Amino acid sequence: MNKLKLIIRREYLAKVRNKSFIIMTFLSPLLMVGMVVLVAYLAKLNDNEKRIIAVLNESEFFSKDFTTDATTGYVHFDKINLEVAKDSTAGLGFYGLLYIPNNTHVEDVAENAFFYSKEAANTSVLGNIEAVFQKRLRLQKLQDLGMSSEQFEALGDKYEIQTATFAGQQNLKGINELKAAIGGAFGYLIMMFIIIYGGFVMRSVIEEKTSRIIEVIISSVKPFQLMMGKIVGTALAGITQFAIWIVSASLLFFVAFLLFDIDPSVLGNKAELTSNMGVNMPMNLPSGNESVEQYLREFFKLPLAMLVTFFLIYFILGYLIYSSIYAAIGAAVDNETDTQQFIFPIILPLMLAIYVGFFSVFSNPHGPIAVGFSLFPLTSPIVMLMRLPNGIGEGGVPVWQVITSIILLIGTFIAIVWLASKIYRIGILMYGKKPSYKQLFKWLRY
Amino acid sequence: MNDILVTKDVSKHFGKHTALNKVSLEIPKKSIYGLLGPNGAGKTTLIRIINQITYPDSGAVFFDGEPLQAKHIAAIGYLPEERGLYKSMKVGEQALYLAQLKGLSKQEAKRRLKYWFDRLNIGDWWNKKIQELSKGMAQKIQFIVTVLHEPKLLIFDEPFSGFDPINANIIKDEILKLSANGTSIIFSTHRMESVEELCDHIALIHQSEKILDGKLSDIKKAYKNNVFEVGLEVNDSEQFFQEFIEKFDVSESEFNPLEKQLDFKLKLPSSDTGEVLLYLNNFGRVNRFTEKIPSANEIFIQTVQNKDANE
Numbered sequence: 001m002n003k004l005k006l007i008i009r010r011e012y013l014a015k016v017r018n019k020s021f022i023i024m025t026f027l028s029p030l031l032m033v034g035m036v037v038l039v040a041y042l043a044k045l046n047d048n049e050k051r052i053i054a055v056l057n058e059s060e061f062f063s064k065d066f067t068t069d070a071t072t073g074y075v076h077f078d079k080i081n082l083e084v085a086k087d088s089t090a091g092l093g094f095y096g097l098l099y100i101p102n103n104t105h106v107e108d109v110a111e112n113a114f115f116y117s118k119e120a121a122n123t124s125v126l127g128n129i130e131a132v133f134q135k136r137l138r139l140q141k142l143q144d145l146g147m148s149s150e151q152f153e154a155l156g157d158k159y160e161i162q163t164a165t166f167a168g169q170q171n172l173k174g175i176n177e178l179k180a181a182i183g184g185a186f187g188y189l190i191m192m193f194i195i196i197y198g199g200f201v202m203r204s205v206i207e208e209k210t211s212r213i214i215e216v217i218i219s220s221v222k223p224f225q226l227m228m229g230k231i232v233g234t235a236l237a238g239i240t241q242f243a244i245w246i247v248s249a250s251l252l253f254f255v256a257f258l259l260f261d262i263d264p265s266v267l268g269n270k271a272e273l274t275s276n277m278g279v280n281m282p283m284n285l286p287s288g289n290e291s292v293e294q295y296l297r298e299f300f301k302l303p304l305a306m307l308v309t310f311f312l313i314y315f316i317l318g319y320l321i322y323s324s325i326y327a328a329i330g331a332a333v334d335n336e337t338d339t340q341q342f343i344f345p346i347i348l349p350l351m352l353a354i355y356v357g358f359f360s361v362f363s364n365p366h367g368p369i370a371v372g373f374s375l376f377p378l379t380s381p382i383v384m385l386m387r388l389p390n391g392i393g394e395g396g397v398p399v400w401q402v403i404t405s406i407i408l409l410i411g412t413f414i415a416i417v418w419l420a421s422k423i424y425r426i427g428i429l430m431y432g433k434k435p436s437y438k439q440l441f442k443w444l445r446y
Numbered sequence: 447m448n449d450i451l452v453t454k455d456v457s458k459h460f461g462k463h464t465a466l467n468k469v470s471l472e473i474p475k476k477s478i479y480g481l482l483g484p485n486g487a488g489k490t491t492l493i494r495i496i497n498q499i500t501y502p503d504s505g506a507v508f509f510d511g512e513p514l515q516a517k518h519i520a521a522i523g524y525l526p527e528e529r530g531l532y533k534s535m536k537v538g539e540q541a542l543y544l545a546q547l548k549g550l551s552k553q554e555a556k557r558r559l560k561y562w563f564d565r566l567n568i569g570d571w572w573n574k575k576i577q578e579l580s581k582g583m584a585q586k587i588q589f590i591v592t593v594l595h596e597p598k599l600l601i602f603d604e605p606f607s608g609f610d611p612i613n614a615n616i617i618k619d620e621i622l623k624l625s626a627n628g629t630s631i632i633f634s635t636h637r638m639e640s641v642e643e644l645c646d647h648i649a650l651i652h653q654s655e656k657i658l659d660g661k662l663s664d665i666k667k668a669y670k671n672n673v674f675e676v677g678l679e680v681n682d683s684e685q686f687f688q689e690f691i692e693k694f695d696v697s698e699s700e701f702n703p704l705e706k707q708l709d710f711k712l713k714l715p716s717s718d719t720g721e722v723l724l725y726l727n728n729f730g731r732v733n734r735f736t737e738k739i740p741s742a743n744e745i746f747i748q749t750v751q752n753k754d755a756n757e
Contacts, residue, residue: 006546014535212530216588219497219524220547429499431528442461 003221004229011233015200016240025241026248033252051095051125056085058102059109065132066098072128086116096121098129106140179302180362183386186311187357190318190381191350197238197319198326198346201231202339205330205428214428223425231323303391310388310402317409318381322346324420331427332435332443353379357386365390371401377412380405419444449508450475450599450630451496456505458491465491467654468505473599473632473647478625480645480662481634482746487651489634490527493601496632497524510598520549523597527604527634529588531576538572541591548595555594562590566616581608589617593624600624601632606640618644638743648742652750662742669740669748672714677734678726680708686729694722707733 015021052073055066066074075094077085082099089097096117103109110133115121139152205227208214217226329342353373361370365387374384374397384405390396426443427435451473458466466488473479483489494500495507498519507514509521531540538559545555563569566586576584585608593600602621606614621644625631633645641648641662649659658665680686683701686708690696699710714722719735726732740748 003547006543010543014532018534207532211533212526212528213532215499215526215528216524216530216544216591217547218499219522219526220519220544429494445461 004225004232007221007226007229008233008236011204011230012236014204015234015237021237021241025244029245029249029252033249033256036253037256051122053125054085054089054092054094054097055100056080056082056097057100059100059106061106061109061136062100062132065136066129072125089116090118095125106137110137177362179389180386182302182307183389184357184362186307186385187354187382190315190385191354193238193242193315194319194322194350195347197234198323200234200238201323202326202330203336204230204234205327205424206333206336206339209331209334209428209431218428223428224421227324227327227421227424231320231327234323235319302389306392307388311385313406314381314385314409317406317413321377321409321413321416322350324417328420328423328427328440331424332430332440333427334431334434338434349376349378350382353382357383361386366397375401375405375408377405377408380409448474450510451632452508453492453496454506454508456492456495456502456507458488458495458500458502464654466495466502469651469654469656470505471649471656471659473630475630476625476628477647478621478631478633478645480641480648480742481632481651482636482638482641482648482742483651484750485636488654489651490603492651493524493526493603493632493634496601497522520595521598523548523592523595523600525588525592525600525602525605527607529585531584531587533577534575536572537574537576537579537587540576541587541594544591545594550595558594558596559590562594566590582610582613585609586613586617589620593620597629599630599632601634603634604636605633606635606637638741638746641742645742650746650749652753657753658745658749665745666739669745670717670737671740672717673738674712674714674719675734675736675738676710676712676726676732678708678710678730679706679733680730681706683708690725690729693725706730709734711738 050071050073052075053066054075054077056077057063057066066076068074075092077088080088085097085099096115099114099116100109101112103112113133115126115129139149142152143149208217325346329339329346332342333339356369356373356379360367361373361383364370370383370387373379374387384397384402387397388402392402393399422444423440449472451471453469453471455468455470456466457464457468469488469492481489481492491500495502496514498514498516509515509518512518535543541559542552542555545559546552550558560569563572568583568586571579571583571587576587579587589605592602600621605617605621609617618640621631621633633641635641645662647660648662648665650657678686683706687699695713697711697713699708701708712722723732723735726735
C-alpha cells in the first residue's frame with residue numbers, strides 16, 4: 001500500500017509539474033472567460049444601437065402609438081407630402097419611414113400603411129410595428145362589438161398552464177430543460193474527463209516503455225500497483241485542474257462582469273447553450289429577474305446531494321473502467337501513432353452515450369432506449385446521469401435500474417481491470433512489435 | 447545453506463513457445479555467477495522469474511533457503527538490459543523514488559545516495575534532469591539505484607553496455623568490491639572477456655535449457671583437450687619436422703630463422719607429457735611448453751555448437 005502511495009504521488013507530481021499542463025490549467029479559464037465576455041460585450045454593443053424611424057402619420061388612429069423607447073426612436077413628420085418625407089428621411093440618415101395614410105376605417109388605414117427603408121427592413125423592427133397595428137386592429141374590432149377600451153386593457157392575453165407531478169409536486173415549465181441541462185453537463189464532463197485523462201494515462205505508460213524504465217520499476221512493484229497508481233495519480237491531477245478551472249473561472253467572471261458592467265442574467269441563455277456544446281435546446285427563458293429567481297428556486301429544489309453523490313459514483317467507476325483500457329493500450333504499443341486502431345472503439349461508446357443522451361433521453365428520460373443505455377456499463381455513467389435529475393423512485397428512475405446499473409458497472413470494472421492488467425503486464429515488457437487484436441487476445445491467456 | 451538462489455526444474459511457456467525447459471541452478475553465496483547464452487536462449491526470462499516479474503509455469507525457486515516470495519524483492523537488486531530513467535525527472539528525486547520503492551525510508555535513501563554520489567564524483571548532478579545527462583552518466587545513476595538498498599543478491603544484465611572503457615572499469619571495480627563485501631552477484635552477458643575477469647561460476651543456457659554449469663575453473667579443466675603450445679630452439683627444423691610430424695599431431699607451426707625459434711601447437715592423445723618432452727629435448731632447447739587452457743569464449747562456442755550438432 002505504501003508503494004501505491006509513492007507511485008500515486010510521483011504520477012501526480014510528474015503531471016502537475018509538466019509545463020503544458022500548467023499552461024493549459026491557467027490559460028484555459030482566461031480563454032474561456034475572455035470569449036464569453038467578448039460575446040456578452042458585443043451583444044451589449046448591439047443592443048445599444050438605436051434605430052430612428054421617421055413617421056408620417058396622416059390618420060388620427062395612431063397618433064399616440066409610436067413613441068420613442070429604449071431600442072427605437074420615432075420622429076414624427078407633420079403635414080408634408082410622402083415624396084418630401086422620403087427624401088428627408090434619407091437625407092437625415094434615419095433607418096426608415098413609416099407612412100400611415102388617412103382613412104375613415106382603421107382597417108383601411110392599416111391596409112395602406114407602408115414602411116420605406118434603404119435596404120430590406122430588419123424583421124424585429126417590422127415586428128414591433130406590426131404588433132402596434134395588430135393591437136390597434138383588435139381593439140377596434142372589440143370596440144365594434146361593444147367593449148370599452150378599459151375592458152380591453154383589463155383583458156390580458158397571457159396564459160400559462162400550471163403543471164404538477166402525480167405526487168403533487170408543483171413544478172415550473174422549463175424545469176425539464178433545466179434537468180436535462182444539468183444531466184447533460186454532468187455526462188459531458190465525464191466524457192471529456194475520460195478522453196483527456198485516459199489519454200494522459202496512456203501516454204504516461206508509453207513514456208515508461210520508450211524510456212525503458214519500466215523493467216527497473218517492475219522489479220520493485222507489481223504491474224497492477226503501477227497501473228493503478230498511474231490511473232489514480234492522473235485522476236487526482238485532473239481533479240486539481242478542474243478545481244483550479246472552476247475557482248479561477250468564477251473569479252475571472254466576477255471581475256470581468258464588474259469591469260465591463262454586464263448583467264449576468266443577460267447571459268442566462270448563452271451560458272446555458274455554451275455549456276452544452278452548442279446543442280440547441282429550447283430554453284424558453286422569459287427575460288427578467290423574476291423568472292431567473294424562479295429557476296434558481298427550482299434548481300435548489302432538485303435533489304442536489306443525491307445528484308452529486310451519484311455523479312461521483314458513476315464518475316469514479318466510469319473513469320476507472322476506461323482509463324484501465326487506455327493503460328492496456330499504452331502497454332500494448334510502442335509509440336503513440338500505433339494507438340489509433342485501438343482508441344476508436346473506446347471513444348465510440350462515449351460518443352454514442354452523449355448523442356443518445358441529447359437526442360433521446362432528454363425528450364423521453366424513461367423510454368426503452370434511455371433505460372437500455374443507462375444499464376449498459378460502457379454508456380451508463382453518462383446516460384444514467386442524464387436521467388437522474390428526474391429523481392429516483394416514483395416519477396423518476398426506478399430504484400432497480402439504478403442498482404442494476406451500478407452492479408453491472410462494478411462487475412465490468414472488476415472484469416476490465418483484470419483483463420487490462422493482464423495485457424498491461426505482458427505488454428510493458430514487449431518491444432518492437434505492433435500488436436494486433438489477435439495478439440492481445442493471446443496475451444490474455446499467458 | 448550455501449546457496450543464495452536455487453531454481454528447481456523451472457519451466458516457462460509463452461503460448462506454444464518454450465522459454466525455459468526444466469532449468470535447475472544453484473547459485474552459491476558470495477559468488478559472481480555468470481549466466482551465459484546466445485540471444486533468445488531464455489536468460490532474460492529466467493532473470494525476470496527471479497525478480498518475480500513473471501512467474502514459472504512449473505518448478506520452484508528458493509531464495510536463501512526460503513521459497514521465493516514478495517518480501518524478497520527488497521533483497522534483490524536488478525539492473526535490466528533494457529534500462530532507462532524518467533527523462534523529465536530530476537536525478538535526485540528519481541533516485542529517491544526508486545530507492546523508496548525498494549523499501550528504504552526517505553532519510554536513509556538520502557544518506558546513502560549522498561555517499562554514492564560523492565564516491566562516484568557526481569554530487570553536482572542532483573538537480574539535473576536525466577535528459578540533460580549523457581547515456582553513460584545516466585547509466586551511473588542506474589547502477590547506484592540498483593545497489594543502493596544493499597541487496598543480498600545483485601543481478602546485472604549486460605552492465606557494461608553504454609559505458610566508455612574508463613567508466614566500465616570504475617563499475618567493474620565497484621562490482622568486485624560489492625562481491626568482496628559478501629554480496630552474491632548474477633552476471634548476464636555476451637562479453638566473454640568480462641566473464642573471464644569476474645566470474646567464478648557459470649551456467650550456459652541454450653535453447654531454453656541449461657547445458658552446462660559449475661565452477662569456471664572446473665569447467666575449464668574438463669574442457670582441456672591436451673593441446674600444448676611449444677616453443678623450441680632448433681638447429682635443423684626441416685629434419686625435426688619430418689620425424690616429429692610422423693609421430694605427433696602438430697598444427698599452426700611458425701619458424702623464426704633469426705632466433706631459430708619454432709612455435710607450434712601440439713595435441714597429445716593423453717595428458718602424459720613425459721615421452722614428448724624427452725623426445726623434444728633431443729632436437730634442441732625447449733623454451734616454452736604450456737598447456738592451452740580453453741577460454742570461456744571457446745567453451746561457449748564449442749558447447750553451443752556441439753549441442754546444435756547433436757540435434
